Structure formats: C-alpha cells, structure tokens
Amino acid sequence: MVPGALHEGETEGEAHARTAHNDHDRNRNKRKADKLEESIHKYEPRKTRGICTNYRYLNDPFPDEEEEGAFPNIEDNANAMMAGDDYQSLKEAKESPEWPEWESAIRAELKQLEQMGTWMLVEKPSDAKPIANKWVFTKKRNKEGKLTKYKARLVAKGCAQRPGHNYVETHSPVVRLETMRAIITLAPTQKLLMRQMNVKGAYLNGRLKERVYMLQPEGFNDATGCVCLLIKTLYGLKQSGREWNIELDTKLRRRRYR
Numbered sequence: 001m002v003p004g005a006l007h008e009g010e011t012e013g014e015a016h017a018r019t020a021h022n023d024h025d026r027n028r029n030k031r032k033a034d035k036l037e038e039s040i041h042k043y044e045p046r047k048t049r050g051i052c053t054n055y056r057y058l059n060d061p062f063p064d065e066e067e068e069g070a071f072p073n074i075e076d077n078a079n080a081m082m083a084g085d086d087y088q089s090l091k092e093a094k095e096s097p098e099w100p101e102w103e104s105a106i107r108a109e110l111k112q113l114e115q116m117g118t119w120m121l122v123e124k125p126s127d128a129k130p131i132a133n134k135w136v137f138t139k140k141r142n143k144e145g146k147l148t149k150y151k152a153r154l155v156a157k158g159c160a161q162r163p164g165h166n167y168v169e170t171h172s173p174v175v176r177l178e179t180m181r182a183i184i185t186l187a188p189t190q191k192l193l194m195r196q197m198n199v200k201g202a203y204l205n206g207r208l209k210e211r212v213y214m215l216q217p218e219g220f221n222d223a224t225g226c227v228c229l230l231i232k233t234l235y236g237l238k239q240s241g242r243e244w245n246i247e248l249d250t251k252l253r254r255r256r257y258r
Contacts, residue, residue: 087137090219098150102137105152110217113154117227119214130213130227131160133236154217156236165242166212172241199248206233206243 087093093102113119124130133156140149161167170200187194199205213227215221 004249020112028116063232082107090135093135093137093152101150102152105137105150106135109152109154110220112201113204113234116201116232118204118232118234121216121222121224121226121232122214122229124215124225124227128213128227129160129162130215131166131232132157133218153235156212156214156230156234158236158240161238162214166210167238168210170238170242172245200206203235203240203244204232206240206245207231207244208233208237208239212237 027077032188087096087102093099096102110161133154136153136155138153139147139150141147184194208230212230214230214234216226216228230237233243
C-alpha cells in the first residue's frame with residue numbers, strides 16, 4: 001500500500017493523522033535502537049593496539065617552550081647499554097671471561113657495605129626466616145658506547161618479606177617532572193644557583209626500623225651458620241625508598257633547607 005493513501009471509508013484528515021502517528025512511531029523506535037547501540041558500545045573494551053601515546057607531551061604545561069636539546073635524545077643513549085652487558089647470576093659472571101673485573105666489582109661492593117655498616121652477623125633466631133639475596137651485574141657505558149665501569153650490586157629479595165612482620169609502610173614521595181620544570185624556570189628569574197649531585201649507595205643511608213634477617217651474601221658465606229641482621233636499608237627491600245627519603249629529608253631540614 002502506498003504511504004499516505006486513503007483507506008476505505010477514511011477521510012483525508014484521518015489519513016494525515018494516521019501517517020503522522022506512524023512517522024512518530026518509526027522515529028521513536030529509531031531513537032531506541034540508536035540509544036541501545038550506544039550503550040553497547042559504551043561498555044565494549046577500547047581497542048588500544050597500535051595506538052602509541054607519547055607521554056612526554058601528555059598534560060605538558062609548557063608545550064611551546066621546549067627547545068631542541070632540552071631533553072636527552074634516546075638515540076644518543078642507545079649505546080649506553082648493550083645486549084649481553086648484564087649477567088643474571090653469580091654463576092654466569094664466574095663463567096664469563098671477564099670474571100676478574102666482576103670479582104673486583106664485587107669486592108668493591110662488599111667493602112662499601114661494610115663501611116656503611118649495612119648489617120651485623122648474628123646467630124639465627126629459632127623463629128627467624130632470613131630472606132635471600134642475589135648479585136646484579138651491569139656494565140656502565142657512556143653515550144658513545146664506551147665501557148666505563150663494571151658494577152656489581154647486592155640486592156635483597158624483598159619479595160619474600162612479610163607485611164606487618166618485617167615491613168609496614170613502603171610509600172615514598174617521587175618528584176614530578178612539572179615540579180622540576182617549575183624550579184628550573186624560577187632559578188634564573190630569582191638569580192639562584194643550581195647544582196646537581198649524586199649520592200653513592202643512596203639507599204644504604206636509610207635506617208631500618210624493623211628487624212630484617214638476611215642470608216649471608218651469595219658466594220661469600222663463612223659457614224658459621226650466622227645470618228645478617230640488617231641495620232641499613234639494602235637495595236631490594238620494600239621500605240628502602242621510604243627510609244632513604246626520610247633520612248635525606250631529616251638531614252636537609254637540619255641544614256635549614258625547605
């Protein structure tokens with residue numbers, strides 16, 4: 001039947017009203033279908049594969065003030081670390097032709113740990129569960145790819161720590177890039193001098209509040225059955241970052257830094 005055609009016994013006005021009513025129903029049904037489709041799409045997982053977000057420019061407060069060379073070029077640092085520079089275990093390091101260099105790096109690390117008073121050897125308490133440790137080996141290179149240092153670091157396996165027993169709080173504040181940019185911007189306007197420093201073995205300055213027992217360093221056990229009662233926050237512990245931040249903040253405030 002042709003839309004708008006008169007039905008038998010129907011007046012022209014009745015036909016017009018019937019057509020308008022049918023149009024209204026069709027539009028209402030279309031709106032319901034569109035709304036249903038939107039609700040379905042709303043809860044579908046977003047497709048993010050292939051989408052690469054450049055977080056460097058995300059919420060950038062100074063989008064027009066960046067100058068060339070203001071940030072380190074990734075390509076310049078591409079050779080700073082090369083494949084095969086890291087060893088995953090002490091055994092791998094011993095089997096490598098560079099073992100004399102790695103052994104020297106281990107001795108240097110142990111000497112630093114001793115100088116910092118990182119632990120004291122004690123008899124193992126009957127209820128203590130000492131956590132393990134491992135050596136991490138890394139070759140330090142400059143941006144030209146030239147080898148500058150063999151670095152060995154003793155790391156505690158903090159994954160074995162138990163909450164409420166040998167650690168409680170772990171939160172440590174982290175500086176925001178926006179804050180650093182603001183300070184760098186204020187320095188020349190206020191005629192301030194800026195200096196950069198590096199703290200060697202930073203985490204070893206923090207002091208533990210909890211009693212944490214650790215096995216003697218891998219490969220350097222004196223066979224006495226003693227364990228290490230940690231005094232300082234060794235790398236790898238869950239609370240190391242927090243305790244180092246507290247120690248640094250305390251020392252800076254004593255020197256009237258704000």
